[in-house]
Amino acid sequence: MDVVSALKKLKDNGYKHTDKREDMLTLFSEEKRYLSAKEVLENLQDEYPGLSFDTIYRNLSLFEELEILEVTELNGEKRFRFSCETNHHHHHLICLQCGKTKHIDVCPMEDITLKASDFNVTGHKFEVYGYCSACQ
Structure with a gap:
C-alpha cells in the first residue's frame, strides 16, 4: 500500500x-x-x-x-x-523494540492437519516477535 x-x-x-x-x-x-x-x-x-x-x-x-x-x-x-503490497500469502517477524518487520514466506498452517473435520478455517495470523540486528 x-x-x-x-x-x-x-x-x-x-x-x-x-x-x-x-x-x-x-x-x-x-x-x-x-x-x-x-x-x-x-x-x-x-x-x-x-x-x-x-x-x-x-x-x-x-x-x-x-x-x-x-x-x-x-x-x-x-x-x-x-498493509503489505504483496499478493502472496506470508507472515512477519516483528522487532519488539523498533517495530520493523520482515516477511516470512512459509506458513505453519501448511503443516497443520485439522482433526476436527467440521471446522472451517477462514483465516489465521502468525507473527514471530524478537529483536532485529539493530536493536539487539
Missing part, C-alpha cells in the same frame, strides 16, 4: 480526502514499521495542535477496516502499519 492507493481507496469507499488523513498516511509510508496511535499523534501534533487521540484512533480504525493498514498487538497496545 502507498499513500496514493490509500487515498483512492478512501475516495472509492465514499470518504473525504483531508490533509490530516493524507499526513497520517504519509507518516506510515515513511516509517515502514508498526506505529501506535500515540506515536501517530505525537508526529502530527506540531502540524495540528488541536488534534485529539480520538480523531487519530477513529482514522486508524477506518484505515484498518478498509485494509489500508494492518494491525498487531505489541505489549498490550495496538500498532498499525501499511
Whole structure:
C-alpha cells in the first residue's frame, strides 16, 4: 500500500480526502514499521495542535477496516502499519523494540492437519516477535 492507493481507496469507499488523513498516511509510508496511535499523534501534533487521540484512533480504525493498514498487538497496545503490497500469502517477524518487520514466506498452517473435520478455517495470523540486528 502507498499513500496514493490509500487515498483512492478512501475516495472509492465514499470518504473525504483531508490533509490530516493524507499526513497520517504519509507518516506510515515513511516509517515502514508498526506505529501506535500515540506515536501517530505525537508526529502530527506540531502540524495540528488541536488534534485529539480520538480523531487519530477513529482514522486508524477506518484505515484498518478498509485494509489500508494492518494491525498487531505489541505489549498490550495496538500498532498499525501499511498493509503489505504483496499478493502472496506470508507472515512477519516483528522487532519488539523498533517495530520493523520482515516477511516470512512459509506458513505453519501448511503443516497443520485439522482433526476436527467440521471446522472451517477462514483465516489465521502468525507473527514471530524478537529483536532485529539493530536493536539487539
